[in-house]
Each structure stands twice: as C-alpha cells, then as structure tokens.
Amino acid sequence: MDLTVQGRKAYAYTGGKAIDLRLPCVVFVHGAEHDHSVWVLQSRYLAHHGHGVLAVDLPAHGRSEGPPLASVEAIADWIVALLDAAGVKQAALVGHSMGSLVALDCAARHPARVNRIALIGAAFPMRVSDELLSATRDDEPLAQDMVNIWSHSAYAHYPSNPGPGFWVLGENLRLMQRQKPGVMHVDFRACNDYAAGAERAAQVACPALFILGRRDAMTPARSGRELAKAVKGARVVEIGASGHNSMAEKPDDVLDALTAFLREGT
C-alpha cells in the first residue's frame, strides 16, 4: 500500500492482502540497501495468520521516495510517522540489521507506540570496517559483493527464498543493485554512527526477542548476545546454520521464532 509519510510517498507491503487495522499490527523494518521483499517468507504468513502487516520500504529504498534518512533515530521517528499515516496506534516491530537498531531505538523512545520488538542480525555497536564503509562510498559494486558474501553462510539453501529454485546469493545481490546509488553509504554510516544503543537497550520496557545466526559474519552472534543482555527480559533464539541473512537462509526458523513470540502478545 502507498502512504504519505513526512510529506513523501512511502510504500509498505501488506502481506498479499489488505491490512486489517483491527488485528495486532507487525511492522517489518529491513536493513541497509534492502527493501520489503526480504521479509516475504515471514510477512506473508503473518498477514494470513491474524496480523496486520506493514513491511516497509524505508525512504529512498524500493518504492519509497527519498532521500535516505541519515541516522537510526531519524528512521525510528519515520516509523512512528508511518504508524500515524497508516492509522496504527501500536505495533510490534521486527527489524533486521540496521532495522534492528531502528526497532530498538523506536521502542525505547516511543514506548507507547511499540508493544514488542524482534531483532534479527542485531549487534551494538554495529561498527562497519573502514574498508567496507569507504567501499560503500567509492565503489558500490565492491561493497555489495563484500556484504553479500559476508551475509551468507552457505551456497546451498533449503527451502530457499522465496522458494525452491531461487538462488539466495544472486537475489540478494540483485536486490542491493536495485537500490538507488548513494543509499548504501548513508545506510552503513547510520549503522556505524549509532551511539545510543546501550542507553536505548536499557530503556526498552516491552518484550524483546533476538534472533541470531551462529555463522553471522556481519553482526556476530556474540555481539547480539551482549546487546540482548542489556535489554531487560530479552530472549535469544540462535539459528545454527545461518549467517546474517537469516530470513532467506533459514526462513522457517525465523518465522517459527517470530510466530511464537508474537503469539504471546495476542
């Protein structure tokens, strides 16, 4: 569905059916250089199983107008503006990578609007190596290859994403290539520069779930576990044979963890 958020066109995938605002709402927030389609095997299921779903394209990503937002805090505020635009009073936030920091920040600073958070591929600090950060600025194809390789733990996936016969690494690369030039650097800089993670983690009062890939080379699981310790009552689900792109590498594991977590809130 198309919305107007902060004066610009914004898009959110609603899981293959119109959103029903009477149902508990789940907002999916993608990571750097991605769009809503990374969530297809989680969002579509939830939309058909008792949830209203908004899998957003962040500003300048996918179908949403730009420019890209330069900080995690700005994206978190944009999510609240999106909830306003959609007529949603309160939602669960599910975020991946950069989106996980957004979910954390949003839950801490806007507690009335967020009833639970699920963080996938999360870490704090989410430092980006100098080499990668400069590549995102100076050589996007190189940076996309680096991220694509570091985001996956295998060259064979079952059941693959969005289904058998689809090549996960190829899809992820093409999805990054589809984003507008310049967006990648803004996104990675936002991750790298986010300094409030520890403070925000301590402020989170809603239930929190961390889903971590044991083979994550982008945001190592140990870093995610440390962040989880800072969130009161947070639970951690670790997925064995998964890298950073868990939604595609282990779609059922991620969905099952999310479904169980969200069920507690309904």
Added chain:
Amino acid sequence: MSQPSYLRFDTLSLHAGQAPDPHTGARATPIYQTTSFVFRDADHAAALFNMERAGHVYSRISNPTNAVLEERMAALEGGVAGLAVASGQAAMHLGLATLAGAGSHIVSSRALYGGSHNLLAYTLPRFGVETTFVNPRDLDAWRKAIRPNTKCLFGETLGNPGLDVLNIPALAEIAHEHRIPLFVDATFTTPYLMRPFDLGADLLFHSATKFLGGHGVAIGGILVDGGTFDWEASGKFPELTEPYAGFHGMDFQEESTVAAFSLRARREGLRDFGACMSPPTAFQILQGIETLPLRMERHVANTRTVVEFLRSNPAVESIGYPELPEHPDHALAKQLLPRGCGAVFSFSIKGGRPAGRRFIETLSVFSHLANVGDAKSLVIHPATTTHFRMDDAALAAAGIGPGTIRLSIGLEDPQDLIDDLTRALRASQKG
C-alpha cells in the same frame, strides 16, 4: 577484514545449490523420485499452497533434485532463479509465454535453430503472438521492428548453425531503451564461454540436453532469470506488476522485487502448461554440469584443431567459425567470447548436396544424428534435417546452403577426428 570472494565457476559447478543430505549424509545429489511431499500439518499445507512458506508440494511445480539444478544454473549464470523444464523448447516457450500473450509481438533474430523458428513463425501466431524476424547483425532493423506491443528481443548467443554472434551489449541497450527485456538462447555457449547477464541480457534459456548434460542421455531445458529487469518501471508487463486472478490477486513484483518473472513462470507456467523435468533427468544433467568447465575447455580445443585442419583441405569451400578472421563476427567474437566460440560450427563442402551425402555416410567416428553438444562428435546436414521446414529464402537468410554440413565436435582424441574427416572428405570428392 580482507576482501572476500565468491566461490569460483569450477567450484560452483560442483557445489552451488547442494549440500550433503542432512538426513543420510549422501554427498551426491539424491534423486527424489516422488510426485508429492508430506505436509507437517494442515496449516503447513495451506501455507505452502499460498506461498506463505517455501517448500515442495508437487513435483510438477518443484522437486528437491530439480531445485539443485535450478539453483546451480542460476549461480553459474549470475542470475536469481532457474526453472528446470522438459526440454529446451519448453524453456523457450515458458519464457515467452510468461512475457507475451494474445496481441503481443516479439522481435527475433532470424538465425535460429529450426525448432525455435517454427515456434515463433508458425505456432505462436495461432495464439495471437506475432514475431518479426531480423538480420541479427542489423541493429537498425531490430530497432525499427519494435512496436508498442513488443514484449522482448530474442536471439541465440551463437546462431544455429552459422554462428552469428549476437551483439548482446548493443541489443540490450536497444531493448532497454524500449523498456523491454532481452531474452537469449545460450545453449551453444554455456555459462563457461559467456555469461549473457554480465553483458546486459535479462533472461536466458538452455537446451540442457546439449553441453550442460554433455552425455546425450537426457532431454531437458533450463530457464534462468537474471533479476535485472525492472518490470514495474517498464510498465509494459501487467502480468508481473498487477494482481493476478489466478493466484488470489498476487502481484508478483510486490512479492519479489527481483524475481517476479521466475515466480510467475513457476506459479503459472509450470503449474498450467506442466512441462516439468523429471528428477532423474535433473540428476543426469547435474552429473554433466559437474564437469562442464573441463569439457568445454576440451570441446573448444578440439574444435580449433578441427577447424584448422578443414581450412587446409581442398574439398572444403568455406567454414563458418567466428574465430576465423574471415567470419563477419570475428571482432565481436573476440570481445564477447574470449574463451572460445564453442564446438558447433558449419562448413560447406565442394560438390553440393551429393558430396555432402557421401561425406556424411563415410564418417565413422562422427555420428550422424540430430543433436549437438554431446561428448561424442556429431554431424548433420541442416537443410534436410534440423532446418527442413524453412524455405530456401529463409535458409539462405540463416546462412544455410545445400552443401552446408554442421559438426559438433566432441571430446575424442583430435587426431582420430581428423583421420575420420580426412577419409570422408576424400570420399566426398569421388562422385
């Protein structure tokens, strides 16, 4: 962190899309000889049918053995998805039927395999899809033939049998100027010799029966989606960007930003046309792909040896191989096919059709049959076999004369091939 690298081509040929079976430890790809797959429960069944979860339901739509082949080919080509189907013709049809319907138009190279020409010239018009054929070397002709209802440009990476080299970068530019994709038949080149997506093509298919299998024991085809074409921005493909009544209003581009074409091809084309590949065939083609790099290297080396031999034989009138300076696409071939121009080519023998008959009937190592890309060397007379449905004008336009002989060079000792050709050429001139 040091700069990482993807697994390289030879390694992907062996590993992409397949890991040891987690239940049995089987290292090779198992043949999942089953029509159907058990659901965990009723909710799982409904979720699989509605694409809320990924997995296998019925082997016409997907099968674990086929999925390995599909993902491996997508990896080797640098695409986003593969679809394994019953034959190369089925792959071409699935690709075109996903893009085009009644009232659509295609612009195609006229240098095509006879079966492909037949589909475009005679069969698809029965379903309301028209094709304009153009000289593949005439870029203006391609541009002028495009109409508002044109759905794609189509051609073979190396035309059969004249080996016209398709100018993929130039044609991709023309196609994209008109917001349509470039769809190519990459059978003769395989991803070892050329990766069309790297050059600008958007969709491709292979007759996997040929070099991918290499053994001549299985008929199959693979359609591969490059994931490069933006269907939404094009605005010309409502089948991919608007709700589809045949799948509960699914908007395929919304579901997958980069693989909408493959989703529709699988969810509509495989479901409704049903030209699926059998799992043992997928296994056999995978066995071939494991050695594709090694075989292609030898195919090309043997071909170069044979071409060099034929050049010096007085019974040979002309040879159509792009590595020769006299071939009209020589410069383009050097640019697009630096690893070689494949192992299928044609040549003309002095003495026309009778000499050609004597030549073919004298050969003993070469097999006279209607196939190419086998590990064994093959020979055929296109005007009376693979291209017999084309009239003389169409044959001439495709570069085929009455004395044209097509060879597919295999993996034998090259000296045995030369000895065989020497005997047959000598016999051909004794009429």
